[in-house]
Amino acid sequence: MSGSEDCIFCKIVRGEIPASVVFEDDVCMAFMDIFPVKTGHCLLIPKKHYTNMLDVDPDVVAHLAKRLSELTRKVNNAMKPDGVLNVVANGPGAGQEVPHLHIHVIPRNHDDEFRFQFPKGYRDKMAEREELDRVAGLIREA
Ligand code: AMP
Numbered sequence: 001m002s003g004s005e006d007c008i009f010c011k012i013v014r015g016e017i018p019a020s021v022v023f024e025d026d027v028c029m030a031f032m033d034i035f036p037v038k039t040g041h042c043l044l045i046p047k048k049h050y051t052n053m054l055d056v057d058p059d060v061v062a063h064l065a066k067r068l069s070e071l072t073r074k075v076n077n078a079m080k081p082d083g084v085l086n087v088v089a090n091g092p093g094a095g096q097e098v099p100h101l102h103i104h105v106i107p108r109n110h111d112d113e114f115r116f117q118f119p120k121g122y123r124d125k126m127a128e129r130e131e132l133d134r135v136a137g138l139i140r141e142a
């Protein structure tokens, strides 16, 4: 919750810097990304400052999820892409640059150059069930 004073998305919420707003309500706001990967690329944010999924209130996420499905359908209807990607980066290590929770909604086409790149050779060998069960247990108990 720190840094909301200087936060660029909080400034958008407060109306201190411009944004092309798609919709907003008491809890969230959807606006166009200023560096669109594709035409129609927009962002959905909570109005209250949370850094990412690691500190956000679960009730806020529930509201965002509802509005995300609406925004995704609207982008799909308006842009008529081959598909729509929803992405959230949590932390700089995951590629998060703006430290205010935001969900990207990005229209995609089969032949676009946008790549969500997995490591080379990751499908060469399927994981062992025992290993998957072990890691599932670690996450369950965390
Ligand atoms: P991320 O790398 O997931 O943190 O993405 C941050 C996104 O915010 C990028 O796609 C930027 O283009 C976008 N962005 C940064 N500043 C603004 C702004 N003032 N208005 C709209 N989008 C912005």
Ligand code: ZN
Binding pocket: 003, 004, 007, 008, 009, 010, 011, 048, 049, 050, 099, 100
């Ligand atoms: Zn903020």
